[in-house]
Amino acid sequence: MSDTSIGAPARILPVVDRDSEAYWTWGRDGKLAIHRCQDCAYYIHPPVPFCPKCESRAVVPEAVSGRGRVVTFTINHKQWVPRLPERYVLALVAIEEQDDVRLPCNIIGCDAADVSFDMPVEVFFEQQEDVWIPLFRPVVQS
Template sequence: MRPLPELTPENTAFWTGGADGKLMIAFCADCNHAIHPPQLICPKCWSEAVESRPVPGTGTVYTYTVNHQPWAPGMQVPFTLAVVDLDGAPGVRVTAEVVGTDPESVAIGQTMRISFANIEDIWFPQWEKAQ
């Protein structure tokens, strides 16, 4: 069982955007700074005009790890977690599980695309290799 994040005003769009197939990232409406994790105030210009916008849902693997240790009873291993530099959101990296491929086949520099796993009201981002 995966623990579910608490939905807050600043993070709800990120955790629920997958229902529409969209990766939602917070941006400052005043200076256009991409903000992740989402916050209510822009850390660059201190504006409170923060809004969530869809991004392309693609990016490049910055780094990754292959986990062989089950952290909880029943956890399937091995699995890969990748940190991906997002297209359309400069400076933002999203860490998520890589699905649909051999865990050992992930490499730095690969292009990935987003998919989502739904549990209750949460849509967890997952990475897949882009074709």
């Protein structure tokens, strides 16, 4: 679930702070971290130190399955920076555990034309310096 390939596209890296640290670093261990309220069990993303549902401050990161589905997507056709492909998919993926948690991401591991709404996907991490960027790829059907 991790890729440290040298040929990875150039990316503008996120600012990692106390709230977002788990989201950007747990990929080192192949885990997708999403904050969860310990009082009402609501998942919260982007990560913040309180629950927007019950207003509890008992919020901690937890590993989720890393599976989800493509809610919406667009195909980019312009190379904005060097090493960035000319054609790539930007998507919102709903995590399996809670449908209203939507992660903006890239879909990799398939041709852009093969991406579809509700496509089942799984997380895959790309390491850039000390950040593990969650990307998603199609789930291989067995």
